[in-house]
Amino acid sequence: MSLQSLDITRRxxxxxxxxxxxxxxxxxxxxxxxxxxxxxxxxxxxxxxNDLREEVGINEGSYQNPxxxxxxxxxxxxxxxxxxxxxxxxxxRKDGCMHxxxxxxxxxxxxxxxxxxxxxxxxxxxxxxxIGCGYCVAGCPFDVPRISKKDSKAYKCTLCSDRVSVGLExxxxxxxxxxxxxxxxxxxxxxxANDRIADLKERGFDQAGLYDPAGVGGTHVMYVLHHADxxxxxxxxxxxxxxxxxxxxxxxxLKPLATxxxxxxxxxxxxxxxxxxxxxxxxxxxxxxx
Amino acid sequence: xxxxxxSRLIRRYTPPERANHWLTAITFILLAFSGLALFHxxxxxxxxxxxxxxxxxxxxxxxxxxxFLSFAGLALKFWHHNLISRNDVEWLKRISDVIRNxxxxxxxxxxxxxxxxxxxxxxxxxxxxxxxxxxxxxxxxFAGYFPIDLIRIAVLLHAVCAFVMISGIIVHIYAAIWIRGxxxxxxxxxxxxxxxxxxxxGWYKRIxxxxxxx
Ligand code: HEM
Ligand code: SF4
Ligand code: SF4
Numbered sequence: 001m002s003l004q005s006l007d008i009t010r011r012x013x014x015x016x017x018x019x020x021x022x023x024x025x026x027x028x029x030x031x032x033x034x035x036x037x038x039x040x041x042x043x044x045x046x047x048x049x050n051d052l053r054e055e056v057g058i059n060e061g062s063y064q065n066p067x068x069x070x071x072x073x074x075x076x077x078x079x080x081x082x083x084x085x086x087x088x089x090x091x092x093r094k095d096g097c098m099h100x101x102x103x104x105x106x107x108x109x110x111x112x113x114x115x116x117x118x119x120x121x122x123x124x125x126x127x128x129x130x131i132g133c134g135y136c137v138a139g140c141p142f143d144v145p146r147i148s149k150k151d152s153k154a155y156k157c158t159l160c161s162d163r164v165s166v167g168l169e170x171x172x173x174x175x176x177x178x179x180x181x182x183x184x185x186x187x188x189x190x191x192x193a194n195d196r197i198a199d200l201k202e203r204g205f206d207q208a209g210l211y212d213p214a215g216v217g218g219t220h221v222m223y224v225l226h227h228a229d230x231x232x233x234x235x236x237x238x239x240x241x242x243x244x245x246x247x248x249x250x251x252x253x254l255k256p257l258a259t260x261x262x263x264x265x266x267x268x269x270x271x272x273x274x275x276x277x278x279x280x281x282x283x284x285x286x287x288x289x290x
Numbered sequence: 291x292x293x294x295x296x297s298r299l300i301r302r303y304t305p306p307e308r309a310n311h312w313l314t315a316i317t318f319i320l321l322a323f324s325g326l327a328l329f330h331x332x333x334x335x336x337x338x339x340x341x342x343x344x345x346x347x348x349x350x351x352x353x354x355x356x357x358f359l360s361f362a363g364l365a366l367k368f369w370h371h372n373l374i375s376r377n378d379v380e381w382l383k384r385i386s387d388v389i390r391n392x393x394x395x396x397x398x399x400x401x402x403x404x405x406x407x408x409x410x411x412x413x414x415x416x417x418x419x420x421x422x423x424x425x426x427x428x429x430x431x432f433a434g435y436f437p438i439d440l441i442r443i444a445v446l447l448h449a450v451c452a453f454v455m456i457s458g459i460i461v462h463i464y465a466a467i468w469i470r471g472x473x474x475x476x477x478x479x480x481x482x483x484x485x486x487x488x489x490x491x492g493w494y495k496r497i498x499x500x501x502x503x504x
Contacts, residue, residue, distance in 0.1 A: 013331040110328040111343055131347040133328065134429040138442045152344075152430055246442040250449055258453040259330045265457050269464035272389070279391045280470040281488040 010117040012109035024120040028186040029159065029170060030193055031094050032224040033234065034200060034208070035180035038063060038077055038092040042172035042181060046075045049160065049171035069095060071148035074157040075172060078235035093223070093234040094172075094181070097144045097157040099123045101217030104243040105156075107251050108139025114154075121186065121220035124161045127153040139251075141216060141241040159220065189222060196224050215242035299480040300497060310363045311476055317357035322456050324350040329449060351428045358421045365414060371401045372411065378404035393488060400492035405465070409458050416451040423448040 008018035047053060052072040057065055064079045075096035082089045103123045106115040114129040115136065125136075125145070132152035136145040145154045160170035168174075173183040182192060193210045200208035209228025212218050223237070231237040303311070324346045327336035340346040377397040381388070381404040387395045388405070402410070426436050426444035433441060466472045471485040486494040 013334060015331055110331075110334070112331060112334060129343075131328075131343045132429060133347050134427070134433055134441075135445065137433075138427075138438060138445055143438060147429060149430070244439075244442050246439075246446050250442075250446040254446070254449055254453070255330055258449070259332065262453065262457055262460065265460045269460065269468075272464070273468060276390060278468055278470050279393070279489075281482065281484040282470070 007119040008116050009119045010103075010106055011113050012106050012115040013112040018116065020119065022119070024118065026119075026121045026186040027159075027164060027184065027220060028121065028189040029099075029173065029221045030182045030189040030224065031221065032180045032182070032193075032196055033091065033093055034196070034205075034224060034226050035178050036077075036092045036094065037178055037180075038079065038090070039177065040077050041175040041177060042094060043073070043075055043077055045171040045175035046157070047072070049163070050074065050158075069144065069146055069156075071146045071150075071155040074155065080233060080235050082233050089226075091227075091234050093237060095235070097123065097159070097221065098142050098216070099157075099159050099220035100141075101219065102243065104139035104141050104216070104247060105136035105145055106139070107243060108135040108247055110135055118161065120164065122159045122161045122164065123220075124158050125154055125156060127151075127155070130154050139243065139247050141238060141243060186218075186220065193222065193224050200224070200226060211237070213238075213241050215240050298483055300483060300486055300494075301479055302475040302481050302486075303479045305479065307364075307367065308476055308479055310360060310367070314357060314360040314364055317353050317360060318455075318459065320353050321350060321357055322452070322459070324353070325452050326456070329452070351424055354421065354424050358417060361413065361417050365410075368410070369414075372407045374404070374407060374411075375400070378407060381405075382408075398492045399490050400496075401490060403489070405461075409462055412454060412458050416455050419451045420448060420455070423451070 006019050006022035007024050008020055011018040052074075054066050054070065054072045057067065059065070060067060062079050064077065066073050066076065069076050075094055078093045078095050080091040080093070082091050099122055101121065103115070103117060105125075106117060106123060109115045110133060111129050111131045114126055114131070115123065116126060117123045130153040132147060132154070134147055134154070136154050137143075137147065145156045147154055160168070160172075163170060169183040173181045182189065184192075190210065190212070197208045197210060205226045207229040208224070208226050211223035211225055211228060211231055223231075223234075225231060225234065227233050231239050320340075323336045324340055326333045327340075327343075327346050328334075328350075334343070337343040337346040340349055377399070380397045381399065384396055387393075388403075423444040425432050427433050427441055427448060436444070466476070469485075469489060471482055475481045475485075483494070486497070
């Protein structure tokens with residue numbers, strides 16, 4: 001949604017600065033996995049605020065429903081059962097867009113303005129500019145964007161950019177009954193997380209820690225994890241996510257170099273013609289038998 | 291046809307061959323423009339030729355399938371003229387004479403020169419790769435069936451092959467302008483005797499001897 005049009009830090013497939021006169025404080029959502037009870041109030045609140053409905057699915061033997069993120073379900077509680085030292089841990093993670101500081105989706109997107117990043121850190125898809133190519137799916141290190149079967153546009157969590165722009169917290173935050181979800185400036189959220197981590201360590205979770213992966217420049221959705229050393233336990237949360245090197249080669253190296261090389265090839269032809277000139281057989285026809 | 295029976299003209303391509311070439315050429319140009327529009331923002335305005343950005347994305351792969359089938363026709367027809375010979379290696383070593391129009395210093399060229407053959411084999415490698423990688427990234431139909439890692443490799447390979455092909459075709463188009471009398475070979479189907487004896491003497495000799503029209 002194009003609400004905060006004066007504070008755009010990055011705009012997909014755009015080579016000049018986007019409107020960025022207004023600067024905002026960086027925000028973040030903190031998901032404290034250790035406090036989550038898996039009630040899915042956030043999942044419902046997301047659908048309610050965004051006025052979307054997931055199709056009624058089938059039970060596949062877990063609380064997880066739907067089974068994956070979809071164009072209608074921008075956030076999803078993922079449930080994992082983990083056994084360690086004879087105890088069973090039920091690890092529940094609220095999945096969705098991480099609002100990366102260095103967003104792979106935006107880097108990959110070929111359509112100008114289909115993905116923008118606001119100065120507050122929110123990465124937002126502008127569906128009216130989306131062409132449905134799916135490059136954002138290849139660019140995202142967290143497997144987040146989903147292409148709609150109805151309109152072939154990409155959809156994902158907006159971090160309620162429409163609510164945040166008018167000073168409200170995201171819908172999921174408002175719905176959470178245990179305050180496992182909190183929202184504020186990124187700085188405050190890191191402070192809050194550190195208090196929580198100190199508390200968890202006191203209670204025996206030595207490896208408790210904050211998930212704010214540096215490989216993507218940090219994220220504007222962060223987790224407090226009891227096992228921060230093994231994020232993959234939480235339904236394959238990547239340990240050290242980065243924009244894939246393949247995507248880096250494609251967009252970082254090939255795109256500018258190949259464009260320049262093709263232009264150079266065409267210019268080389270032109271200059272060959274005006275210097276060395278055409279090769280005309282009729283010029284020395286008499287040298288050859290007819 | 292009058293032009294073909296004219297004593298000073300030699301037929302180089304039959305009407306079906308010419309039609310096949312131009313179908314491939316037109317679809318290729320459409321693919322290059324629609325693909326480049328998505329490749330770099332400086333060329334995004336090419337989407338205007340296709341009815342806008344979304345139509346560009348939709349149309350490109352269908353045009354690709356037509357181009358592939360059309361190219362397959364050309365490849366089946368012409369592959370045997372493109373086998374590499376010892377002369378070709380020598381020709382490539384003297385590329386600076388080629389560029390300076392000093393054809394008298396080059397080894398005898400048959401129906402195609404080494405540059406043309408090189409482009410042919412480059413197309414044999416890249417066009418099927420473009421088809422396969424294009425299908426892997428084709429939304430909404432096929433991309434959903436492939437893992438994201440594979441899609442990433444496919445989209446990179448697709449862009450690399452497209453870059454190689456487009457660069458090659460720029461040279462191909464320029465060569466047709468540079469070597470006077472070449473465009474007629476593919477438009478009217480004929481070339482002059484002077485053209486044949488200067489640029490493709492090996493082929494010309496065979497025609498004089500046994501009227502080989504291939
Ligand atoms: C042979 C069949 C082909 C198929 C099935 C195919 C399919 C595709 C698809 C699905 C895309 C993604 C965008 C979209 O959905 O439209 C794409 C992108 C592209 N294609 Fe093709 N294509 C083919 C041939 C070609 C050829 C021959 C060229 C070169 C002239 C080409 C150049 C490109 C380029 C430059 C891109 C953009 C890549 C990027 O953004 O980095 N394609 N193609
Ligand atoms: S599907 Fe839409 S948002 Fe995603 S990369 Fe393509 S144009 Fe951009
Ligand atoms: S998690 Fe994926 S979709 Fe969200 S900002 Fe990062 S790269 Fe983009």
